[in-house]
Amino acid sequence: MAALIVAALLIALPHALAAADRLIAQTTAPDGRSVVLIAGADATFVRQGDVLERLALPPDAWLNRIGALEQGWVAGGARRTADGQDLFLLLQLGEGPAEIPPPPERIGRIRQSAVPIVGSGRLLGMAWLEGDDLSSLGVYASTLTEDGWGPVEPVSTEPEGQVALSGVILSDGRWLLTSSLYDGADSETVWSVRSTDGSWSVAAPLHEPNDVPDLTPALIAGGDGALAAWTFFDGTTMRMRLSRFVRGAWSDTGYRGPDGSVYPGFFDGPDGPRLLFQTVVPRGWTLLRLDARGRIGGLARLEVGTDERPVVEENDGGVLLRWPSTDDEVPDRTLGAGWEDRP
Amino acid sequence: MRASGLALIALATIALGARLDPASAAVRYIAFGDSNTRGNDCKDPGGANPPTAVFDTGTGCKPATPCNQQTQDDADQCGYAYRLVNQIAGGVPTAEVINAGSGGETVVQGVSRIDSRISAGDDVLILIEGTNDISKLLRGDIDAISPQEIANLMGLMIDKATALGMDSIVGSPIRRVCPEFPGLCSGFDDGSPGDPRPEANPDEPQTAALDLDVADLASTKNRTRISPWFFFGGDQANVDTDYFQDDLRFGHIDNTGYLNLAKDILKKNITGTSGDDAIGAPNPLSPIGETDDTGVFTWDDYANPERGATLWQLQIDGPLGGTFHDEFYEHIDVCAAGTCSVDVGTLSIGSYSWKVRGKNLRGPSPYSADTAFTVTGGPLPGGTTLVYPLDDIYQTDPPFRWLPATSATDYRLHVDGNDTLVSSASCTASLCTATRGVALSFGFHAWSVQPMNQNGDGPETPLEAFDVLECTMPFDLVLDADDVGTGSFFTTCDQIQGRDGYKIQNGENVTLHGGEEVVLFDTFMVESGGALTIRVDH
Numbered sequence: 113m114a115a116l117i118v119a120a121l122l123i124a125l126p127h128a129l130a131a132a133d134r135l136i137a138q139t140t141a142p143d144g145r146s147v148v149l150i151a152g153a154d155a156t157f158v159r160q161g162d163v164l165e166r167l168a169l170p171p172d173a174w175l176n177r178i179g180a181l182e183q184g185w186v187a188g189g190a191r192r193t194a195d196g197q198d199l200f201l202l203l204q205l206g207e208g209p210a211e212i213p214p215p216p217e218r219i220g221r222i223r224q225s226a227v228p229i230v231g232s233g234r235l236l237g238m239a240w241l242e243g244d245d246l247s248s249l250g251v252y253a254s255t256l257t258e259d260g261w262g263p264v265e266p267v268s269t270e271p272e273g274q275v276a277l278s279g280v281i282l283s284d285g286r287w288l289l290t291s292s293l294y295d296g297a298d299s300e301t302v303w304s305v306r307s308t309d310g311s312w313s314v315a316a317p318l319h320e321p322n323d324v325p326d327l328t329p330a331l332i333a334g335g336d337g338a339l340a341a342w343t344f345f346d347g348t349t350m351r352m353r354l355s356r357f358v359r360g361a362w363s364d365t366g367y368r369g370p371d372g373s374v375y376p377g378f379f380d381g382p383d384g385p386r387l388l389f390q391t392v393v394p395r396g397w398t399l400l401r402l403d404a405r406g407r408i409g410g411l412a413r414l415e416v417g418t419d420e421r422p423v424v425e426e427n428d429g430g431v432l433l434r435w436p437s438t439d440d441e442v443p444d445r446t447l448g449a450g451w452e453d454r455p
Numbered sequence: 456m457r458a459s460g461l462a463l464i465a466l467a468t469i470a471l472g473a474r475l476d477p478a479s480a481a482v483r484y485i486a487f488g489d490s491n492t493r494g495n496d497c498k499d500p501g502g503a504n505p506p507t508a509v510f511d512t513g514t515g516c517k518p519a520t521p522c523n524q525q526t527q528d529d530a531d532q533c534g535y536a537y538r539l540v541n542q543i544a545g546g547v548p549t550a551e552v553i554n555a556g557s558g559g560e561t562v563v564q565g566v567s568r569i570d571s572r573i574s575a576g577d578d579v580l581i582l583i584e585g586t587n588d589i590s591k592l593l594r595g596d597i598d599a600i601s602p603q604e605i606a607n608l609m610g611l612m613i614d615k616a617t618a619l620g621m622d623s624i625v626g627s628p629i630r631r632v633c634p635e636f637p638g639l640c641s642g643f644d645d646g647s648p649g650d651p652r653p654e655a656n657p658d659e660p661q662t663a664a665l666d667l668d669v670a671d672l673a674s675t676k677n678r679t680r681i682s683p684w685f686f687f688g689g690d691q692a693n694v695d696t697d698y699f700q701d702d703l704r705f706g707h708i709d710n711t712g713y714l715n716l717a718k719d720i721l722k723k724n725i726t727g728t729s730g731d732d733a734i735g736a737p738n739p740l741s742p743i744g745e746t747d748d749t750g751v752f753t754w755d756d757y758a759n760p761e762r763g764a765t766l767w768q769l770q771i772d773g774p775l776g777g778t779f780h781d782e783f784y785e786h787i788d789v790c791a792a793g794t795c796s797v798d799v800g801t802l803s804i805g806s807y808s809w810k811v812r813g814k815n816l817r818g819p820s821p822y823s824a825d826t827a828f829t830v831t832g833g834p835l836p837g838g839t840t841l842v843y844p845l846d847d848i849y850q851t852d853p854p855f856r857w858l859p860a861t862s863a864t865d866y867r868l869h870v871d872g873n874d875t876l877v878s879s880a881s882c883t884a885s886l887c888t889a890t891r892g893v894a895l896s897f898g899f900h901a902w903s904v905q906p907m908n909q910n911g912d913g914p915e916t917p918l919e920a921f922d923v924l925e926c927t928m929p930f931d932l933v934l935d936a937d938d939v940g941t942g943s944f945f946t947t948c949d950q951i952q953g954r955d956g957y958k959i960q961n962g963e964n965v966t967l968h969g970g971e972e973v974v975l976f977d978t979f980m981v982e983s984g985g986a987l988t989i990r991v992d993h
Contacts, residue, residue: 211472224595246661275599328598350567372567392567419559
């Protein structure tokens with residue numbers, strides 16, 4: 113079969129196209145609109161489709177997660193307090209964003225990384241990191257009902273500490289969390305699942321035992337399971353890998369990213385998951401078009417001279433990488449790339 | 456500068472990616488890290504600055520030069536590298552300090568990028584990174600890594616440099632926090648989202664903890680550490696003036712800060728600093744002249760550890776021509792008590808030449824003089840010790856047992872003047888055994904063993920006498936410690952012989968220790984042609 117390859121555009125991003133704003137997170141709403149959290153020069157913004165909304169955050173709060181709701185969005189982050197740090201959650205249901213009080217029963221000095229758990233377009237709960245210092249954060253969760261927050265559920269409180277928390281809801285209603293756990297020698301990508309009866313599985317690595325760093329996991333639900341991607345040190349360089357969660361277990365898809373492939377991130381595309389990651393040398397971004405089983409249907413890549421993460425949009429036969437501007441007088445910077453059929 | 460006929464060679468800073476003529480023998484420093492290395496607002500040409508941005512005058516970059524007009528040389532003047540090379544005193548051949556910083560870089564990206572920026576021929580890596588990782592960690596970003604892993608990944612970068620024979624200076628991350636200087640935190644509050652930024656939390660101890668992790672890393676890897684934060688001296692005015700003044704939002708180092716950083720690096724005995732110039736050529740000790748095939752190379756360590764080597768480079772040219780061995784070794788792994796030693800394995804017969812040099816922050820030393828030697832053969836085998844038989848035995852064709860000798864390939868078993876060649880294949884790791892297949896007469900005999908290999912014979916053991924006794928009943932019995940209780944043990948003399956254990960004299964009371972159990976043997980006897988019966992009487 114003749115390979116159908118649409119040549120990717122390999123373009124060095126001139127500084128005239130560089131972005132002053134920083135993309136924090138991107139997700140996709142049930143109706144297909146992209147929802148993007150952006151740190152601008154002087155404020156934080158949410159962009160839904162073409163609508164840019166400036167947020168009036170308290171001066172001591174910040175956001176770093178976003179989930180798309182059926183009507184609106186929910187963003188999570190943290191907020192400084194007099195004695196440490198608590199969670200910060202902002203909910204937008206069409207009438208302007210409103211702060212949701214965090215779950216009570218704070219036990220650690222520091223709470224951060226509020227991960228909204230969104231299912232069927234509704235906010236169903238939250239997972240977060242909590243502990244007395246950043247080296248020993250554990251994972252906690254709580255459900256959200258019309259009566260408010262449920263009790264705090266300890267998920268994984270290993271003393272070594274966890275970072276890079278992600279969470280999704282599976283098709284059967286269970287919650288799935290991944291994070292990076294430092295085990296005393298190196299970091300492992302671990303997972304826990306919350307059964308429908310509310311019990312949590314013990315956090316366990318989702319990969320084979322190894323003695324190399326496994327870092328920055330990303331997670332997305334799809335089909336009857338989920339996909340996770342993360343970066344590991346292969347003995348020479350950092351490289352991304354991809355695993356699939358189905359029927360309660362993880363299986364390695366076998367995919368390994370190119371040398372220096374880092375910082376993977378998922379979002380939903382028109383016909384399945386999309387996985388965006390950075391390549392360090394040559395500096396650029398690569399987008400994988402996946403199906404729910406983690407099979408790669410195509411990729412698009414761009415060499416660009418910026419570490420800033422782009423917003424990804426798809427158009428006829430190609431991909432548009434957008435570095436959004438929050439300044440009315442500065443247009444977005446965009447670059448296009450075509451799909452290649454296989455890596 | 457040295458007073459010599461040679462032209463004085465100017466110190467030079469080299470543009471990103473450029474290289475001097477190798478013939479200049481410059482000591483090449485690679486300044487690797489994030490914007491604190493790269494220089495504020497001086498990202499890669501073609502990088503992420505908007506066209507209206509100008510170099511920050513405080514950084515020492517060309518003032519008011521739009522970034523889209525900057526040249527590579529302009530950009531390279533923005534970090535500490537430019538100041539470092541200008542601070543290096545005269546009297547050294549040359550020094551290059553290459554600005555290999557990349558604004559915004561994390562250690563995850565650094566591990567992936569460093570291979571493209573260091574190569575054989577570079578001498579010293581100056582690594583200061585982790586600030587951006589701390590920021591992600593403090594914010595709780597989805598792509599944060601654990602604080603412990605930040606130091607681990609810095610260690611991986613040091614290992615990569617070491618593999619190329621580079622010494623390293625590892626720096627603690629530049630802080631964006633101000634635990635010691637809470638007043639400064641207000642500088643971060645410019646109305647931007649999240650300001651006062653979480654990094655400005657006065658209680659944040661993470662950067663201080665990472666500072667300790669980096670100190671541990673430097674100690675573990677025997678590398679030099681700098682702590683950029685602390686050379687500000689804990690003086691509020693210094694911090695305000697030299698550190699944050701030009702960039703309150705992100706807390707980049709300013710011009711004076713970069714200069715201080717360069718001066719701090721200069722304190723680490725890098726090239727051009729006061730004191731000795733580059734370390735001297737080491738003194739080879741062995742092998743020299745004719746030698747066996749033991750590939751152990753030794754040379755004198757430097758007496759002064761402050762001027763000593765961090766790494767050693769050993770080059771060996773072999774009899775087939777060309778260099779067959781060119782490896783780097785950690786000083787702490789191969790040197791002790793003033794001597795360094797590396798075992799490269801067995802050498803084949805032929806003529807060799809070798810040389811060695813040290814490397815440290817001042818660059819490489821000269822190589823030692825080419826030292827020739829000839830391998831005429833391998834080492835002779837070591838000695839051995841006889842194990843059995845050593846006394847009275849009842850076997851006429853006993854197994855002969857001795858300890859394996861080092862480097863032995865064969866053994867000459869010498870019994871009553873007759874030699875038998877025994878291969879080392881007859882040996883286990885702990886014992887060699889050979890049976891001659893020749894019956895000995897009753898009475899006294901003598902034996903010895905001489906180890907052998909292709910290089911000659913090892914020392915022969917002293918002759919050992921033993922007495923072959925006729926097996927008649929009753930006889931002396933040799934038992935194992937496990938042979939306790941009552942029952943049938945042996946039926947023939949051959950089965951009795953050759954067993955280690957307690958020797959029990961007929962008709963005597965003997966105490967045996969079998970495990971924890973103590974058994975008193977009152978009397979026993981061996982019935983001719985039948986089973987041995989031991990009666991136990993407590």
